[in-house]
């Protein structure tokens with residue numbers, strides 16, 4: 001595990017997650033209020049990018065079949081997905097967002 005500098009705070013908003021890859025991994029940064037969270041960006045149900053989903057408060061809805069996930073924890077809240085999204089530690093320094101991957 002190592003901290004990776006991913007983007008800057010101005011590239012993320014509550015309605016616009018930031019998608020990125022590290023190695024083979026697809027991840028996304030989500031903003032809820034003033035906090036940032038990093039989650040796997042591929043829905044565990046089939047294949048859809050969660051960064052293309054619909055964010056409402058602390059929840060993101062998969063754009064393909066509508067599974068809902070809790071952004072701060074990655075927990076699956078509604079089917080058809082039956083697995084959580086992995087979440088990763090995030091820290092912010094001088095407007096730069098770092099993720100521990």
Ligand code: FES
Nearest residue numbers: 043045046062065
């Ligand atoms: S691909 Fe996300 S709910 Fe089916």
